[in-house]
Amino acid sequence: MGQTVTVPITLTVNGKQHSAEVEPRLLLAQFLRENLSMTGTHIGCDTTSCGACTVIIDGGSAKSCTILAVQANGSEITTVEGLADGDNLHPIQEGFWEKHGLQCGFCTPGMMMSSVALLNENPNPTEDEIRHGLAGNVCRCTGYHNIVLAVQYAADKMKS
Amino acid sequence: MIPAPFQYHKPASVAEAAELLKKHGSDAKILAGGHSLIPLMKLRLAQPEVIIDIGSIESMSYVQERDGGTAVGGTTHYVDIANSSIVPTALSEAAAQVADVQVRNRGTIGGSLAHSDPAADLPAALIALKGQIITSSTGEHRTIESNEFFQDLFTTSLREDEIISEIFIPSESSGTGSAYVKFANKASHYAIVGVAASVTIAGGKCTEASIGVTGAGPAAYQASASVSDLIGSNLDNADVEKASSKAGEGVEFNDDVHASGEYRAHLVTVFTERAIKLASSRAG
Numbered sequence: 001m002g003q004t005v006t007v008p009i010t011l012t013v014n015g016k017q018h019s020a021e022v023e024p025r026l027l028l029a030q031f032l033r034e035n036l037s038m039t040g041t042h043i044g045c046d047t048t049s050c051g052a053c054t055v056i057i058d059g060g061s062a063k064s065c066t067i068l069a070v071q072a073n074g075s076e077i078t079t080v081e082g083l084a085d086g087d088n089l090h091p092i093q094e095g096f097w098e099k100h101g102l103q104c105g106f107c108t109p110g111m112m113m114s115s116v117a118l119l120n121e122n123p124n125p126t127e128d129e130i131r132h133g134l135a136g137n138v139c140r141c142t143g144y145h146n147i148v149l150a151v152q153y154a155a156d157k158m159k160s
Numbered sequence: 161m162i163p164a165p166f167q168y169h170k171p172a173s174v175a176e177a178a179e180l181l182k183k184h185g186s187d188a189k190i191l192a193g194g195h196s197l198i199p200l201m202k203l204r205l206a207q208p209e210v211i212i213d214i215g216s217i218e219s220m221s222y223v224q225e226r227d228g229g230t231a232v233g234g235t236t237h238y239v240d241i242a243n244s245s246i247v248p249t250a251l252s253e254a255a256a257q258v259a260d261v262q263v264r265n266r267g268t269i270g271g272s273l274a275h276s277d278p279a280a281d282l283p284a285a286l287i288a289l290k291g292q293i294i295t296s297s298t299g300e301h302r303t304i305e306s307n308e309f310f311q312d313l314f315t316t317s318l319r320e321d322e323i324i325s326e327i328f329i330p331s332e333s334s335g336t337g338s339a340y341v342k343f344a345n346k347a348s349h350y351a352i353v354g355v356a357a358s359v360t361i362a363g364g365k366c367t368e369a370s371i372g373v374t375g376a377g378p379a380a381y382q383a384s385a386s387v388s389d390l391i392g393s394n395l396d397n398a399d400v401e402k403a404s405s406k407a408g409e410g411v412e413f414n415d416d417v418h419a420s421g422e423y424r425a426h427l428v429t430v431f432t433e434r435a436i437k438l439a440s441s442r443a444g
């Protein structure tokens with residue numbers, strides 16, 4: 001061990017390239033929050049259980065608290081900050097708003113990223129598919145019912 | 161929580177990874193999907209000095225038909241196994257039931273097998289399908305039968321200098337069906353008990369069978385007593401019940417906060433029965 005050796009990485013986050021020298025032990029979630037000041041990606045646990053840190057990496061949802069920033073070198077990442085188009089909310093954001101899919105909002109960024117990944121793959125999910133698609137995300141407040149409604153709202157909106 | 165510092169290597173090939181592993185010996189750890197190793201490093205239960213990241217070696221990730229079977233690359237993600245139409249059903253069914261979408265997008269078959277968590281899903285499927293684990297070290301390959309691979313709690317017959325480069329699953333005989341069923345922990349989805357079965361039926365009788373059990377004891381195992389009972393039987397209800405009742409024979413059951421040993425013993429019987437019935441319904 002001894003002195004810290006850093007590693008150069010380049011990631012594309014929400015369409016914009018970022019290069020940095022990082023310690024190999026830096027987690028992707030920390031990189032996003034601390035190096036890029038994108039604090040929408042939350043950290044809710046130490047056990048890879050809660051999904052609050054979910055981002056989309058090269059098309060697939062992933063828990064950024066359990067990925068080293070160096071592992072993501074070269075990847076394309078979408079975070080919750082990348083959902084809205086200027087002042088226009090993404091359909092999933094609108095869905096959470098319209099259907100009261102949140103209370104404290106802590107789990108919401110992760111819920112939305114998992115939902116977007118689900119809808120990209122399956123634009124017409126059944127309720128069962130939505131619930132299974134969100135199995136990696138935990139909410140302590142809402143009881144999930146309105147979250148499912150929010151995803152259904154977004155699915156309908158994205159079709160039209 | 162943040163892992164302790166380590167030196168990071170990202171080899172471009174299995175051969176290069178094997179060289180690094182040989183050079184650094186027990187100071188080094190292979191990193192594949194990182195979904196067992198990184199949680200341990202964050203809690204500082206593991207503090208490797210050197211990390212060899214094989215997760216982005218593209219030539220290690222594939223599902224291919226081969227002469228006599230199917231080959232799956234060592235770093236193939238669960239999601240690609242779950243979605244594959246060429247791997248036997250028990251394996252795709254097991255991969256589809258691992259954890260949640262995010263974990264299935266990152267976790268790999270090689271990582272799951274090498275880690276040999278007593279509650280991991282894939283080991284049971286691999287045992288039922290009589291899969292082989294192919295390893296690479298510097299200048300050498302070894303083939304290990306799944307029956308001999310899982311030895312104890314987090315312990316396999318993998319040597320310190322070996323990397324799982326491929327998993328080979330022999331073709332099923334005609335008339336074979338397979339299945340994986342599990343009783344999952346509702347939070348993590350790890351198997352409290354999981355059972356994979358492969359059943360071959362010819363002329364109304366069971367001619368071949370193989371059953372892998374996970375979650376029950378320190379490591380996944382073949383339920384040999386159940387298999388002996390099934391072969392030659394008509395697979396009627398009484399046969400299946402009797403065979404299933406032997407699936408926990410000789411096992412030292414795990415006993416923890418998730419389930420007592422006694423409850424696990426019961427679950428092994430119930431889930432073996434379900435796995436055999438589901439596999440049989442797909443056979444013949």
Ligand SMILES: Cc1cc2nc3c(=O)[nH]c(=O)nc-3n(C[C@H](O)[C@H](O)[C@H](O)COP(=O)(O)OP(=O)(O)OC[C@H]3O[C@@H](n4cnc5c(N)ncnc54)[C@H](O)[C@@H]3O)c2cc1C
Pocket residue numbers: 047048049189190191192193194195196197198199234235257258259260263266267268269270271272274275277279280281282322323324325348349350351
């Ligand atoms: C929240 C959560 C829920 C989970 N639920 C389940 C579940 O329901 N069922 C289940 O089966 N698993 C579950 N897991 C574990 C998950 O499947 C892991 O991905 C898997 O156990 C390890 O695979 P990996 O590729 O992530 O390996 P890593 O974490 O990268 O490595 C694990 C170990 O294997 C070694 N290793 C990795 N690849 C190789 C290789 N090719 N050759 C030699 N050694 C290697 C590493 O050195 C390390 O010791 C869960 C994990 C999490 C975080």
Ligand code: FES
Pocket residue numbers: 042043044045046047048049050051052053054063064065066
């Ligand atoms: S912070 Fe809880 S899963 Fe990543």
Ligand code: FES
Pocket residue numbers: 101102103104105106107108138139140141142
């Ligand atoms: S809204 Fe509070 S945790 Fe989900």
